Amino acid sequence: MAELRRDPIVGRWVIVNTDDPAVPSSFGKEDHTPKQETTCQFCYGRETQTPPEIECFRAPNTAPNSPGWSVRVIPNKFPALRIEGNLDKRAVGIFDVLNGIGAHEIIIETPHHSKNLADLTDQEMFDVVKKYQSRSRSLGQDTRFKYILVFKNFGESAGASLEHSHTQIIALPMVPKYVLEELTGSQSYSEHRGRCIYCDIIQQEYQDKDRIVCENKDFLAFCPYVPRYAFECWIIPKQHEAQFAEISSEKQASLASVLKELLIRIRVALSDPSYNFFLHTAPVNYQSQESYHWHIEVIPKLTRVAGFEWGTGLYYVPTPPHESAKYLREAKL
Amino acid sequence: MAELRRDPIVGRWVIVNTDDPAVPSSFGKEDHTPKQETTCQFCYGRETQTPPEIECFRAPNTAPNSPGWSVRVIPNKFPALRIEGNLDKRAVGIFDVLNGIGAHEIIIETPHHSKNLADLTDQEMFDVVKKYQSRSRSLGQDTRFKYILVFKNFGESAGASLEHSHTQIIALPMVPKYVLEELTGSQSYSEHRGRCIYCDIIQQEYQDKDRIVCENKDFLAFCPYVPRYAFECWIIPKQHEAQFAEISSEKQASLASVLKELLIRIRVALSDPSYNFFLHTAPVNYQSQESYHWHIEVIPKLTRVAGFEWGTGLYYVPTPPHESAKYLREAKL
Numbered sequence: 001m002a003e004l005r006r007d008p009i010v011g012r013w014v015i016v017n018t019d020d021p022a023v024p025s026s027f028g029k030e031d032h033t034p035k036q037e038t039t040c041q042f043c044y045g046r047e048t049q050t051p052p053e054i055e056c057f058r059a060p061n062t063a064p065n066s067p068g069w070s071v072r073v074i075p076n077k078f079p080a081l082r083i084e085g086n087l088d089k090r091a092v093g094i095f096d097v098l099n100g101i102g103a104h105e106i107i108i109e110t111p112h113h114s115k116n117l118a119d120l121t122d123q124e125m126f127d128v129v130k131k132y133q134s135r136s137r138s139l140g141q142d143t144r145f146k147y148i149l150v151f152k153n154f155g156e157s158a159g160a161s162l163e164h165s166h167t168q169i170i171a172l173p174m175v176p177k178y179v180l181e182e183l184t185g186s187q188s189y190s191e192h193r194g195r196c197i198y199c200d201i202i203q204q205e206y207q208d209k210d211r212i213v214c215e216n217k218d219f220l221a222f223c224p225y226v227p228r229y230a231f232e233c234w235i236i237p238k239q240h241e242a243q244f245a246e247i248s249s250e251k252q253a254s255l256a257s258v259l260k261e262l263l264i265r266i267r268v269a270l271s272d273p274s275y276n277f278f279l280h281t282a283p284v285n286y287q288s289q290e291s292y293h294w295h296i297e298v299i300p301k302l303t304r305v306a307g308f309e310w311g312t313g314l315y316y317v318p319t320p321p322h323e324s325a326k327y328l329r330e331a332k333l
Numbered sequence: 334m335a336e337l338r339r340d341p342i343v344g345r346w347v348i349v350n351t352d353d354p355a356v357p358s359s360f361g362k363e364d365h366t367p368k369q370e371t372t373c374q375f376c377y378g379r380e381t382q383t384p385p386e387i388e389c390f391r392a393p394n395t396a397p398n399s400p401g402w403s404v405r406v407i408p409n410k411f412p413a414l415r416i417e418g419n420l421d422k423r424a425v426g427i428f429d430v431l432n433g434i435g436a437h438e439i440i441i442e443t444p445h446h447s448k449n450l451a452d453l454t455d456q457e458m459f460d461v462v463k464k465y466q467s468r469s470r471s472l473g474q475d476t477r478f479k480y481i482l483v484f485k486n487f488g489e490s491a492g493a494s495l496e497h498s499h500t501q502i503i504a505l506p507m508v509p510k511y512v513l514e515e516l517t518g519s520q521s522y523s524e525h526r527g528r529c530i531y532c533d534i535i536q537q538e539y540q541d542k543d544r545i546v547c548e549n550k551d552f553l554a555f556c557p558y559v560p561r562y563a564f565e566c567w568i569i570p571k572q573h574e575a576q577f578a579e580i581s582s583e584k585q586a587s588l589a590s591v592l593k594e595l596l597i598r599i600r601v602a603l604s605d606p607s608y609n610f611f612l613h614t615a616p617v618n619y620q621s622q623e624s625y626h627w628h629i630e631v632i633p634k635l636t637r638v639a640g641f642e643w644g645t646g647l648y649y650v651p652t653p654p655h656e657s658a659k660y661l662r663e664a665k666l
Contacts, residue, residue, distance in 0.1 A: 002414060002433030004506070012510050015413050015433055080348050080641070080649050081335060093537045094530075095558050100335030100348055151640035159639025168641070173337070176645030177345050197427075204426045225428050278644030299643060306492025307484035308413070308501070310632060311611030312509030316413050 022318035042164035079104035103171040118263040125256035145171040155274025190291035198293030218254035223321035230319040244281035269331040274301040355651035375497035412437035436504035458589035478504040488607025523624035531626030551587035556654035563652040577614035602664040607634040
């Protein structure tokens with residue numbers, strides 16, 4: 001008998017296969033052998049083929065847009081949204097339209113073409129997280145932008161068109177739907193119970209124990225009770241905080257460490273799958289800081305989303321989260 | 334400059350690339366050469382390898398679960414939800430859980446392994462649509478079920494694991510999220526303006542004209558102004574009606590004809606892509622029949638959904654709908 005489970009934040013139902021859980025070896029393997037190295041614009045020596053860098057960690061006495069960097073932030077050459085212009089709201093018949101204003105940047109996480117996030121040293125990962133934060137802060141200063149999203153696609157089936165490891169950051173002139181649903185749900189919970197729902201979920205995870213993957217003093221990584229995907233994982237700060245852009249340097253180091261460990265566990269337990277992750281934080285200048293709790297959602301790309309999911313928003317999860325967590329927790333690192 | 338457009342029903346924003354639209358040839362091609370014919374359980378002669386048929390169109394004097402059928406409905410051998418049992422609602426800590434009760438059936442559309450919906454004759458397609466309706470009606474009688482969803486996956490990248498052409502039908506003990514959002518949005522529109530929002534969209538489509546793909550006396554097929562995907566198409570009845578399960582036999586024939594034409598246009602214009610479609614109708618026993626309007630959404634599988642979409646619910650659409658409609662309208666049949 002499968003179980004129907006309801007997400008307490010956004011009200012989404014999912015079907016969890018508790019009968020005959022899919023095991024890691026039942027998912028297809030994906031080949032991540034590098035193929036684009038000879039032409040890759042994110043490699044050393046090809047810095048002038050990308051738009052000029054916005055921020056960089058680089059060795060002393062090296063010039064901008066030349067080799068010597070360790071993390072490099074550039075504008076996306078083919079941005080989904082453009083930074084120049086006004087929002088210009090207008091009606092087109094019964095529809096609402098805005099100019100496509102926003103920012104779309106790339107954080108190149110390493111100069112090494114064949115390394116990915118799970119291969120970085122602790123210090124390198126810390127530097128990447130620092131850039132997530134400094135760009136979030138900087139873009140948040142632009143009064144046209146209401147929301148800053150950090151997200152990553154790794155591997156072809158997760159939608160990465162460039163294989164050189166990178167994260168994307170997008171600034172949007174509105175709060176996107178999925179975040180709005182989390183804000184509304186958590187605000188309503190907080191109004192009714194006077195508590196943060198994410199803090200309550202953390203407490204429930206510690207009570208149940210069996211969905212925890214790994215943790216350190218500041219962060220918990222776990223497989224949520226109501227996932228959308230097999231082996232979906234969340235990383236959440238143990239202390240309540242709404243804004244990723246405001247976390248301390250010490251916590252950034254802590255986040256780097258737990259994110260790295262989780263990505264290594266996913267790679268080992270699931271034979272190096274493609275994955276997506278995204279960071280959900282409160283909107284710029286959000287007022288209800290007490291009800292929202294920032295976090296990262298990591299989705300290994302193991303199955304295809306099909307007509308049922310597109311038509312319902314109801315997901316079929318082939319492996320229950322306590323089983324997923326067990327495989328990830330017991331992965332031999 | 335891209336455009337941000339807001340869906341007037343559910344409030345979803347999308348980014349439409351109006352600058353440099355992707356053309357049909359820019360999307361990858363997928364090979365649909367049949368590979369499973371020698372073992373296919375949906376072919377003639379292997380009827381006993383599936384669960385016993387529930388409904389069938391078959392030649393006179395042929396026995397159930399033997400060759401001679403033209404459309405065959407069977408329970409899914411590996412159902413996401415099971416038909417036996419009670420719902421048994423319960424709380425697990427802070428989460429809500431239901432037993433996985435529901436129905437999951439397969440409509441095998443043709444006995445021919447290498448035919449798909451676009452290859453059927455008008456009469457064959459009419460028979461398939463008749464089964465969509467008779468199964469929707471029959472499952473709607475079970476008081477445990479609140480929603481009946483008809484959906485189809487064609488091709489591997491659209492999530493079809495079996496290549497023999499088939500549609501799925503699922504009965505759910507709750508109204509799924511995406512449908513609930515459409516119901517809420519259309520009800521609120523109707524309360525404020527006294528009209529059906531879908532009827533207003535149809536009127537807008539006739540005014541603008543350039544997003545219409547094809548039509549007949551009862552149905553309109555068009556590319557919606559706020560799609561989530563390139564070449565997304567909707568089929569909608571021109572006269573207001575909330576329940577697919579209640580349409581007349583004449584309208585079923587009309588629907589079969591427009592669905593067939595649209596699928597042929599998609600095949601020709603886009604080099605036989607994989608696709609999903611799903612039928613959104615009102616829930617069983619829905620009270621606000623005046624505000625909801627049933628329709629089919631067809632999604633050719635041309636691009637991958639990645640971290641940005643998963644993280645935001647905001648979609649990037651590489652081809653604007655008026656361009657998509659033009660390619661589909663002008664396809665040489």
